[in-house]
Amino acid sequence: MRKGEITKVSGPLVVAKGMTGSKMYDVVRVSDERLVGEIVGLAGDLASIQVYEDTSGIGPGEAVYMTDEPLFVELGPGLIESIFDGIQRPLDIIKENTGDYITRGIEVPALERDKKWHFKPTVKPGTEVSPGDILGEVQETTLVLHKILVPPGVQGKIKDIKQGDFLVTDVICSLEHDKEKHDLTMMHRWPVRIPRAYKERLAPSLTLSTGQRVIDTFFPIAKGGTACCPGPFGSGKTVIQHQLAKWADAEIIVYIGCGERGNEMTDVLLEFPELKDPRSGEPLMKRTVLIANTSNMPVAAREASVYTGITIAEYFRDMGYSVAVMADSTSRWAEAMREISGRLEEMPGEEGYPAYLAARVSSFYERAGRVKTVGRPEREGALSVVGAVSPPGGDLSDPVVQATLRVVKVFWSLEDKLAYQRHFPAISWLNSYSLYIDDIAEDVNKMTAKDFTDLSSEAMKLLEQEAELQEIVRLIGVDALSPEDRLILEGARSIREDFLHQNAFHEIDTYASLKKQYKMLSVCMFNYNKAREALKRGVAFDDIVKMDIRDKIARMRYLEESKLDTIDAIKDELTAEFDGMIKGETKQRETEKETTGHGDNEKGKGDRK
Amino acid sequence: MIKEYSSISNVAGPLLLVEGVDGAKYEELVEIYTGTGDKKRGRVLEVDKDRALVQIFEGSTGIDVQNCRVRFLGKTLSIGVSDDMLGRVFDGLGRPKDAGPAIIPEALLDVNGAPINPTARDYPNEFIQTGISSVDGINTLVRGQKLPVFSGSGLPHNKVAAQIVRQAKVLGKEEEFAVVFGAMGITFEEANFFIQDFTKSGALERVVLFLNLADDPAIERISTPRVAFTVAEYLAFTKGLHILVVLSDMTNYAEALREISAARKEIPGRRGYPGYLYTDLASVYERSGRIKGKKGSITLIPILSMPEDDKTHPIPDLTGYITEGQIILSRGLYRRKVSPPVDVQQSLSRLKDKGIGKGKTREDHADLFNQLIACYARGKEAAELAVILGEAALTDMDKIYLKFSQEYEGRYISQGEYEDRTIEQTLDLGWELLRMVPRGEMKRVRDEYLKKYYDAKTPEKAGVTG
Ligand SMILES: Nc1ncnc2c1ncn2[C@@H]1O[C@H](COP(=O)(O)OP(=O)(O)OP(=O)(O)O)[C@@H](O)[C@H]1O
């Protein structure tokens, strides 16, 4: 193995001389501790290396070993249910080998080498195959049928293909091409910084339902779409990412814990095997891959973790699956970039971030999409990406937020103001947006009802009116409003409290199917419209807000998915109650008219806001 | 092999550049002998060919380019640990500061520690009763959590921390907490307050103190929390003790980091703090927690003063991004004589959901907590409105809420410095206050709990006056 010599060590950055012949992004092994590093700069025979492990005790004169290969991930059966660090080292195996703390210089293959998988070919000998073609299948977990693909760059006629139990390193198929024999295993490798190819990009048109009402109903994300949730600390970014990882209607979840808390990964590790997928009833862990490079783990590996995660996700997309990636938090990734860049003494851009920050952010999100994959049989895959952003002080002018907003199509704006009021998810209904609403309207309506999108825009209008009215209330008090306006406040309040508010920790409320969302929202709007009608027909505002049935509306969210009919029944009750009130009112008016001339019931004091 | 050099080429602030060094290592520990025979310690921040950049813990006073000698010790900063350290006082680098005997180490540990493997962690979920209602009832602390106190100058954060340390217990368990206390740049008076308090409560034998006071070398502070955590890890995960780590004041720590960063002419991040402040703080805070199969645990309460009471200042901001919630003290409340002045709206314990409820605190805790917060928020809104429009403009319901929020501050949040409320007392007090508000408003509480607790015919005497 060729080697160079260390001349400088500055935190995670090492400079070595005698490195002629190496390429940018080649992986090297630093010192006899064999720390993993990656070349991030070359000048003459000097190479700057970001080291993925702690460099204390390393100094000039020690060797750097070249591998002449870029940073790879291993792709094959064994990915699902795994937890890897930022450079795909399996943390559970590391724990078995070296104990509770992560030490240095650990070399463990990403995919387990001594586990056998049952491989079932789906093509016959004699078939001509090319990259991306499906050779066969492995039932990796109860939820994931792992398709074994012809790796990129390989083609030929199948000479031999076997069925049976194999290791990921066993030959399962041999091809012949130009008289040359090519042996294939169930596993192949791919460099993380290079996007995997696809045949054609498709427009987003399907919704990725998440079970979160504010998201699905008002700010939906498409399958293959991109979204971000910036917000100050404690505003609920991680809870949202966890909720999506749990309930999003994707076949594979890749969750990247990038520079965040260790306990949050533990939480996932303990909870996901227990939670059941609402569609299949199987444990959620059976479709999940975890990447954990927590805040106290080496900073350079944090930089690599998002690439490791998204490459694994692309691999499953190539099998024809709908994959969703959560990255919590992309700010920590950007900070890792900034730290390395600072030590390389590159010219800093805004806030000390490197000038290429925006380019890196956008090329990361560009790896999302709905595509026609390479290979036969023809299939479609989707890769959706949701990134959390943690701007200092929650300030949205932060360069990472700005770079992200320029590329992503959905913006969930998390606000601490809402979090303090314990309105969760603290997604601002006024500032957030989704650019997919029109693209996926047809799909959503098909899954719910013709008027779902209309209902949603009607509700949004009410929320917007509320915001305007609240300005007035703040200045001159609620008494200045007409009963109609106060009813708007009531209607909006009901949408906020009975619909938007959703408790992630309540066993039923945590997930709402699109059907349930539709039914709930339509009850809220039905109630509002009925109330307006009643008000017009002379019923007192006070009597309307006092109605007991409001309690039932507030509790809709706790109804199990199997009991959604009860929600429809609320509408009948509402109709009956309002009709009764209107009738009573008309009668009273008639009698009053006879005695006093007209009623004075319209102005009443009631609940504010 | 220990090498010695007298080739100092440059001294700048707390930094020293030594030339012609052979084989220096990153993070290596060095000793510096000044011309007058003083010994100082430092560590290598960067090595570039034969030049080593050294950070001097004690600062560069007394160092001159001609007469100093620098020894490279061939190891990183480590500390000898033993459970005999309990009851002892050390300086910010872990050297005994009291009259006691030298520590005979059972192990020598690198102060930087190593990251806990996320798969080795166990989730913190055991309720710690601190006896403070605004913590136990609303911002529940659990064993293994990291929960900072954000404060401001002149606010009683030390009293709050001391009260937590004094009263903290896990119900139904006999084990007492041992305390590792790291003082960074606080005054002698402040440090003494804690020592007196530990002495009075008889806790001193269960406390390890690391003191870097305001007049001690600032750069030494960078090592203090690391030294403290190294001892805490040993006591928790080797000796099986439950440890409360209290660090005060993290703001002084961060300022020392900034000083180094400025001396190195690094590109500053926000307000002059280095861009890696988040990572650096995380490498300290994340050392707390629980480990599967280990008896002990580390619960962390860092105290930090927010410059200008600004929560978005980098130190509280980045801390909040790492810890599992925060207890924020409010100057407004303190002025209104509410003490401890815990701002229950902005404070948050993120791990409370796993630490409360049936079998931990009580079945009704979560609903009650949500209802109290909702009512208090409504009351505060009414209070604001009353300021703008006058109390007469309030609806009857608003007036009820206003009254509620006043009582809530006066009786629930406010409590005596030595008043140790059981969780039942805290919960019952919550119900007693809620009864001021009509039942129909209790939207966040399950009906069965309303029946059981709100409707309770003979409300037990819940309020303990202190
Ligand atoms: N949907 C929700 N339902 C109930 N509680 C929630 C919800 N979302 C957030 N919370 C509460 O807010 C707390 C903070 O949320 P979270 O940890 O997701 O914040 P964050 O934005 O990720 O913060 P940080 O940037 O510090 O990581 C949670 O611990 C929980 O108590």
Ligand SMILES: [Mg+2]
């Ligand atoms: Mg988070």
